[in-house]
Amino acid sequence: MASKILSQKFYAEMEKLIPRYPTRVALLLPALHQAQEETGWLPPEVLEEIGAYIGIHPAQVREVASFYTMYNLTPVGKYHVKICTNVACCLRGANELVEQVERKLNIQCGETTRDRKFTLMEEECLGACGTAPAMMLNDDYYENLDSKKLDQILESLE
Amino acid sequence: MPKCTIDGREAEFTPGQNLIEVAKKVGIEIPYFCYHPGLSVVAQCRMCAVQVEKMGKLQTACSTPATEGMVVHTRSEIAKQNQRSIMEFLLINHPLDCPICDKSGECDLQDNSYKFGDSNSRYTEERRTYLDLDMGPVIKKNMNRCIHCTRCIRFGEEVANIHEMVAVRRGNNTEITTIDGRPLETDYAGNYSDICPTGSLTLKDFRFKRRAWYLKKTNTVCEGCSRGCNMEIHQDANRVHRCLPRVNMDVNQYWLCDEGRFNFHYLHSAERVVEPAIKGKNDDLSMTDWDSALDAAKAALVGARKLTVLVGSDLTNEEILLLQSFIPQHLSGAEIVHFGTAGVATVADDAAADKLLKRRSKTANLHGIEQLGLKPFRGISDGTDAVLVVRGGRAELPELPSVKLVGVGVFEKSEARNFSVVLPGTAFAEKDGTIVNFQGKEQKLRRAVIPAGKSKALSEILMMWMNRKSS
Structure with missing residues (x-):
């Protein structure tokens, strides 16, 4: 080599x-x-x-x-947003959260924003069904999400 | 021997044998896809699940060893229902393109679908499809036909010793591939096609050549090296279309290397000399009839002061014995030696060329020819003014002096350029005979096709020589 x-x-x-x-x-x-x-x-x-x-x-x-979905085989943005869409999160509105992020960042699931700041992905079960819906932002968990909370989190990111 | 009962039949088994093998012995077929006797057991296709009394759930026959007194039902209602369901499941994404698939007619997926499946499917959603990456010159991949049995992956890892075929991604999106479509590196890639239970991995060499059911099969032995792998020649209309391995646990197990598998192409090569030929005025070979060629050969050899006879170790024992009795009588005084592979003069030089099957001697009968007492060729002796070369198609010609050269057997036009006369003979698939492999096993070559063009068997050529009165 x-x-x-x-x-x-x-x-x-x-x-x-x-x-x-x-x-x-x-x-x-x-x-x-x-x-x-x-x-x-x-x-x-x-x-x-x-x-x-x-x-x-x-x-x-x-x-x-x-x-394993945690390994990225394509480049990702500075903030890697992974929203769980398995059954518990789905029942608690995860799909709507995904759509919300898609609209807000103007990308499709799996894509990265042009400024390389955000990448959005659907994730399989994060094991946080008790606190659904959940997402991972880089290495951190965010649980009990709703539309407002998600907006706040995204806006707080530099 | 311990006994168990399968579908009401009593079956003896050796401890450790799995239910598929035990059932096979008593003539009961348990369908399977991922199981292969030469590979590790993974029990992931679920097709072989059978009902075992006193066990709650269905058991996969490939991973369940028979035990004393076990009572197995392979065709009970619950087992049949499982077979139908698994077939329906495996076919949800399958393109059902049997009419244009090379595997058709010898496909496990097709056969098991007919035998154990249902004729309809409840699946109405969109089928998952793939764009196929290349896999090199041997294998053509069609991922849409794949059922993820992983036989190919296990073959690479466990037999070919190279983990180049892998399953990337997971679940519904799993894809069998090499990295980014890199060519397969192994010398045993043809086996990927043999073990694939579907049409996902087919031979590029055989693609669209013949439907499987038109092929006539002859059990024979590969002439590619001194191992003598057992194989089947598949021919139609006197043309060999492919060679497949035949199981022989002592010699090649289930496998065949690509060199041996595709060796047959020279049989039908346009470059092969298939008519008697004499060197013409312009030093090029011109085709002629047998009588003229025989006369020319006699003129070149009879009366030579010093004649060397080079016998290829790709000939059969029968042919070698014929020469050993013919030459002292009709070309007395000639020195008879054998040749075959550069750098492998004798049996002592023959060794394993890789970890699996290949041997260093690239001819099949080196061991037989030595047993018959021939000495290896070590260079032309001084004063030699004529050389007779007799070979099949495989022995590698040594460097020959510019004296009178006569060739009997299979030659390419480029090889025969320096010869005065070529008498076309038969190749391994065109004759019967015995060869001895490196283990000392005598094995039979069997005739699969009739000799190409005007080629004749060595016995016939020698007979014509004896009966021909010189004009």
């Missing part, structure tokens, strides 16, 4: 994690998280680099990274 994209810190972090797992392949999920933290999303070259580091075929990295 040519020049490495991932930092020294990434590799140092991985070396620390190795003893924690029974197999080297098990490093894949934390490696993807760590890499995404560095690069914001997971471009193909990063997947290749992780595959080479762990010793698995890059296709296998792609397989795993595409399975």
